[in-house]
Amino acid sequence: MADTFRHQGGSGDARDAGTPDPSALLPGLDEEQLRVLRRVGRAWKRVSGDPGVWRRALPVDPDLGRFPSPEEIVPARFDRLVPISALGGQPPAGETTAGAEAPTSRPGAVGHRVRRVVLGAPLKSTAIAHERMRKLVALPVLSADALSSVAYGPEAMLAILVLGGTAGLGYSLPIAATIAFLMLAVGVSYRQTIRAYPHGGGSYIVAGDNLGRVPGLIAAAGLMTDYILTVAVSIASGVAAITSAAPSLAAATVPIGVIVVAALLAGNLRGIRQAGSLFAAPTYAFILAVFALVAVGLFDAAGHGFHPAAPPPLHATEGVGVLLVMRAFASGATAMTGIEAISNAVPAFEPVAWRNARTTLTWMVGLLIALFAGTVALVHLDGVVPGARETVLSQLAHRSFGAGPMYIFTQAATAAVLLLAANTAYNDFPRVLFLLARDDHAPRMFLRLGDRLAFSNGIILLSVAATVVYVAFSGETASLIPLYAVGVFLAFTLSQAGMVVHWWRLRDRHWRKSLFFNATGGLLSAVVFITAGITKFTSGAWVAVLAVGLFILVTMRIRHHYDTVGRALRLHPCAIELPMHTIPARGPALPTAPGNGAGKSAETEETPEEIHHLSVVPLASLDLAGMRALAYAASLQQPVLALHISPGEDEAERFRGYWSQWGDHLPLEVVVSPYRAIVAPLVNYIEALHRQRPDLTLTVILPEVVARHWWHRALHSRIAPRLRRTLRPLPKIVVTSVPFHV
The missing domain is CATH 1.20.1740.10 (Amino acid/polyamine transporter I)
Structure with a gap:
């Protein structure tokens, strides 16, 4: 997911007993940016084909339910961390995550065990109660x-x-x-x-x-x-x-x-x-x-x-x-x-x-x-x-x-x-x-x-x-x-x-x-x-x-x-990359109907025809890095699902409005998260998609800002490596980055 969070207002305080609201992190688009977004949408319309074709090509049902709202998360007597159900109708997964496996090297395994004894297991299906x-x-x-x-x-x-x-x-x-x-x-x-x-x-x-x-x-x-x-x-x-x-x-x-x-x-x-x-x-x-x-x-x-x-x-x-x-x-x-x-x-x-x-x-x-x-x-x-x-x-x-x-x-x-x-x-x-x-x-x-x-x-x-x-x-x-x-x-x-x-x-x-x-x-x-x-x-x-x-x-x-990175990421019509080919009108050949887990779930494909794709593009905002990742995914001529993790309903509606002004050219799923975090619900959603269709190869395509100087790299999040570590135990999941150099 592109590292493009910038403050656009919101409130918070230094000693608030609660966790600060992440909705203040997600950037809004001003009127100039919205005009450019609509122009970009018209350009996409000429090359990307009918949005209905992209939706019909989806091999999964992207609606996997919802997380409970903050009002529904009731704290326990002595703890603010409350177990919640995973997406896709699964029960709470407890205090383990997909990335909880120990490293294979001996020093890494020792460090992993020490970390887990001292800190406890990662919390995947847990939210913070008010x-x-x-x-x-x-x-x-x-x-x-x-x-x-x-x-x-x-x-x-x-x-x-x-x-x-x-x-x-x-x-x-x-x-x-x-x-x-x-x-x-x-x-x-x-x-x-x-x-x-x-x-x-x-x-x-x-x-x-x-x-x-x-x-x-x-x-x-x-x-x-x-x-x-x-x-x-x-x-x-x-x-x-x-x-x-x-x-x-x-x-x-x-x-x-x-x-x-x-x-x-x-x-x-x-x-x-x-x-x-x-x-x-x-x-x-x-x-x-x-x-x-x-x-x-x-x-x-x-x-x-x-x-x-x-x-x-x-x-x-x-x-x-x-x-x-x-x-x-x-x-x-x-x-x-x-x-x-x-x-x-x-x-x-x-x-x-x-x-x-x-x-x-x-x-x-x-x-x-x-x-x-x-x-x-x-x-x-x-x-x-x-x-x-x-x-x-x-x-x-x-x-x-x-x-x-x-x-x-x-x-x-x-x-x-x-x-x-x-x-x-x-x-x-x-x-x-x-x-x-x-x-x-x-x-x-x-x-x-x-x-x-x-x-x-x-x-x-x-x-x-x-x-x-x-x-x-x-x-x-x-x-x-x-x-x-x-x-x-x-x-x-x-x-x-x-x-x-x-x-x-x-x-x-x-x-x-x-x-x-x-x-x-x-x-x-x-x-x-x-x-x-x-x-x-x-x-x-x-x-x-x-x-x-x-x-x-x-x-x-x-x-x-x-500020320099923000200016570089602003939408410019002449800088937008567009996919050169649309998805085939009938979509790619797929195995049996989605939802029944049919097809090969093991990693036994031997020819390209046996591999069935779904590209998932997590987006924080519609900026140049995000649009480039969407163009890259669409150019593969495989089904594409855009995913936005929102910390609240207001932000979710705002992003849907931006997506609509762009033209709604690709399928979009917005997940409202109670985690007050981005990576945990993103992992949860991808795992739910894998459970729904274990025969698919899921490619998570992340827009990533790449700084020119080494001393600037610490200023940008590295979500891709974290996702790779977390999702490594699951078969047939690929995490890739689309770099945007500044």
Whole structure:
């Protein structure tokens, strides 16, 4: 199938809990292209003969039934992957596919077995069900990133202030109060984002819609940096919680973190999405543990009149000044990471989605402020300072609970919620890549679902990047924080600035109030971003700034290449190839009537007359590559069936309309797929045709874009090799490509 997907509109968001809609991938034709298509159709009419002859020549019934609609796919209790019946009236085929055979070479066979043990069998007859979360489930699932930052945000702030000695620690309460106000302001501003973008408004979407392409890409760069560091920082903090409770493991910090990343990689590549109620438990456990910790600590402090305990003797290594305070503020503000998650996942809520999302966001911000303020207050009252061997939260838990079961519960809950926050990035990062690829700013391999219905390429890239960052900084949270603040608040700033422009253009009811809230949130986020960029530049923030710059350069070059390919693929009357001969009026000689499987099913033909053909031409769009593949198939003077896999009924009707304007010269079958993928339903349909007529030789003719330069090849999908691997076990199926060079 031609690699000609280009964005023509549609919506999506970076942290939507559902899979992005592939209908946004399929290109539409403008009026100029439709005029050319009609001219091409008239030319085809002169050379291809009567369309009825082509239909009568078909040796199969192309209507093999339909897949269930998304509304008919009901999720199981603990899984979003739902078995569905194959086409052609066959029962579900389970978790095997035609391409599940092991390679014949010994290394390949070993690798195949390892892959299947770790990832499970490919899912052929499976679809992804929609889920809607109620507020009590959505709160912990979508708040894990934000609430878990309480485990490292206050400590990051104190780690800077302690450089100024006791005098520096004296600024902890004012700085914490400022950060709490920042949380409130940004939370209120994201309530306005939910109102403006009820279908999900990620920073990339909002900034791109309102500020332009480059600001949108900068916001995407900030988001992707945020997600990579969410994995690295969350795992580093989670491992720190473990080593605080078990100091003997401190020397294995890096190996433990790498093992955790590998486990997250394997789990997400399996494509399993458990029900939200299971993910809710760690977050609620963490909330309970921290509230219990603060309550016990405040009760103890009340016994001595809330007089702060003196911290241990400190030796100041820096003078207390504006620079130190600004650095501490920027580090502590990392406790806000993930605060935008709910505004991005509005479609994941039960109706009325936007109202439930705003309510949940309010709860999350309230909990975040309470947990953050309570932790900092307890640190101040207990005189706790950051230590190299034990986290601040662990020290507080020791003081409040001793070393008993509640201490173990607190550390376990902390580690669990931090790992859950890391896993959240595995849902979000591939979706940002999906949106970038949809808009031609990233390789189209990131549009593709893997054989376990997960965005495998994005998951692998995130794991590699997070592992490199984690190992490079030795798994130390304090070293990773300077990189974290830059990406987080860059995305915050551009998102809120985009909302200011949105309200200024729209000027609907209450627009002034909404604009004020978003402007306040954007201004404060910009202050944190600039502060972090300046004060932490030499401490590691330069890495994030450099990464953003390289990201912009690479994504713009990728877009330039896809624009060039798009222009080359546009229909031009003088560039259209036409078949020189029509199919014989009576069609080719065929064996007995279709549907009974008569004729030779084994590969025993010895003469050309014994081979009976059917050419299947999968088409994503009617462009030059697709028209060339159709001309090639028709020129063989054998029956031809054009096949279009559509992700929805609207797109299916649109393609049928284009086909009709072209002239309907060849038989067309449109399959509406619930897979949210292209290859899986294509394979399913071809297998169903083979079951219907095992005596036929099916030739799958794919239009394929061939790039001139080797470095451009990774930007184009290679569907033909995937189909060959998948269909190899079935006899009498040929997969061939019609190259289109650009």
